[in-house]
Amino acid sequence: MTTTNAYVFNGKKLLSYSHFDAYRDSLVNKGIEVTSTSINDIFEEINDEFSDRKREADRLFFENVFYGQLKNIYFHKITNDLPEKSVFVENVTGIINALNRNDSIPAQHHDLFSVNGFYALDVLNIEKKGNIFLLGFDFKENNDRVELARFLIAQVVIKDDEPVYYLAALEINYLEKFYLLMFRNLLGIDAVPQSGLLEEEKWNRTMNGYITKINNLVLSPLDIIVSFQVKKDRAGMYEMCKKLDDDLLEEYRAHVTGNINSSVENSINSWFDAFFIDGEGPSDIQKESLKDKICSQVLSLYLKNNPQINLVKKARALGQVGYTTKIEFKANQAGRGATKSKSGSEPIVAEDMFHSLYIDFKGALELPKWSLAWFTDETDDYLQTTIYITKNYFKIIFLPTRHLDKEAIYRVIRYVGGFRNY
Missing domain, CATH: 1.10.287 (Helix Hairpins)
Known part of the structure; x- marks a missing residue:
């Protein structure tokens, strides 16, 4: 036009x-x-x-x-109280002056960069390699206290010999005490030349280096205080995963166990009575563990051979947020286990391997990595995520290629955050 x-x-x-x-x-x-x-x-x-x-x-x-599209989301808990608007604006002024009011951005645009918020996405076309700047920024306040702030950060990197934006979205939710740092996994960024560039012209090829710069340029001036306890987070994720799976199978597990528990127990006792005399043989705890394993395997066969059971529909009917599709857990005695469903459209509890590992999983201590399919408002639709908890961060990756919105992201963040209890 x-x-x-x-x-x-x-x-x-x-x-x-x-x-x-x-x-x-x-x-x-x-x-x-x-x-x-x-x-x-x-x-x-x-x-x-x-x-x-x-x-x-x-x-x-x-x-x-x-x-x-920024679907690699670092989810950090913070301890900051709501900052006074005057203090926040003073800190943001320093950030804007450092990132946007410099020779890398044409002077005619400098008046756009208001400390009260600005959106310059359709205005700026920056090509100076390595440059980091704000494309937009806004915040919400209430009674002169800042409740939420958003910074859209761009770094100019070289990809296929052309300057492109490597974006990062930083949302600081002071009210709910967390911040999200969101990226897209930008593949194919050119290697930084070994010589011939000034330090400020060198770009980042990985998120880790980019995160360090954002910490120094934005989060540090805002005095953000992070609270992170890796063991409690892994334990919280185990609790969340186990609750979803146990609630989904509760009816079927009770039905199977109620029908075979006594006969399995009697069979185990008779087997070992034939092998041992005078009270020798496995302990009651060992027999109980074997009984649980047998019941778990019978449950697996019961689910697999009962066409009337649809676990996805069952999960929806129970009002669950979704279902587990992959787990990597740390069990007792330094043991580890892992299994996954054949596809995102099936819960992991439909897999034989899950039931083979169930007793180990039931006694697990931590869940450092797992995947979950989240129901949407559309029938037969789901959003898959993978959650990682390392010694340095808590990260959620949204796997679908579809475009997301704040509602979809926050639905996951708030539910998962409810299990980060510290």
């Missing part, structure tokens, strides 16, 4: 992070009835026909990019 002024859309480096249909729909839902067929043209149309709604349209595009 043609425009009546000199507006030029400069956000082309963000198109791979955005989603046209989702952005257009968000505008229409707000009464901004755009008809354009590309994001570039939408911005031109807004500039021509809805100039009084430009700020709102900018915010919606900011959110479209912020939450959509």
Whole structure:
């Protein structure tokens, strides 16, 4: 389309992070009835026909990019109280001055970078390699206290000999005491030359190096205090996973055990009575463990050979958030175990291997890695995630290629966060 002024859309480096249909729909839902067929043209149309709604349209595009494709999410608990607005704004002023009001960004744009918030996604087209800057920033306040702040951070990296944006979205939720640092796994970034570059021109190829820079440039000036206890987090994830699986199988496990428990116990006793005399042989604890293992295997066969049982539908009927698809656990006596379902459409409890490992899993201490399929509002639809808890971080990866939104991310974060009890 043609425009009546000199507006030029400069956000082309963000198109791979955005989603046209989702952005257009968000505008229409707000009464901004755009008809354009590309994001570039939408911005031109807004500039021509809805100039009084430009700020709102900018915010919606900011959110479209912020939450959509940055699916590697570092989930940090914090202990900060709600900061006073004046103190927060003072700290943000320093961040903006360091990142955005410098020679790397044309001086004519500097007035855009307000400490009260700005969205410059369609304005900036920065190509200086290694440069890190803010594409947008906003915050919510209540009674002169900041409750939530969002920073959309870009680093210019070289990919296939071309400058591209390596984005990071930082959301600090002071009210709920956590922050999210979100990335896309940007593959194929060119190697940094061994010589010929200034230090500030060197870009990051990995998240770890990028995270260090964000910590230094943004989180440290905001005095963010992280609270992280790896063992409690792994124990919390074990509790969450076990509860989902136990609740899903409770009815079937009770049915199987109720029918075979006595006969299995009698059989075990008779087997070992034939092998040992005068009270020798396995202890009662060992016999009980064997009985549990046999009952677990019978349950596996019962589920597999009963076509009327649909575990996914059962999980939905129980009101569960989803179902486990993969576990890697640390059991007692330094043992480890792992198993997964054949696909994301099936719960792990439908697999023989899960029932073979169930007794070990029941006595596990920690769950450092596991995967979960989350139900959505659509029938037969789910979002798969994998959760990692290392000695350095708590990380959630959303596996689907679809564009996400804040609601989908927060649904997972808040539920998982409920098991991070410290």
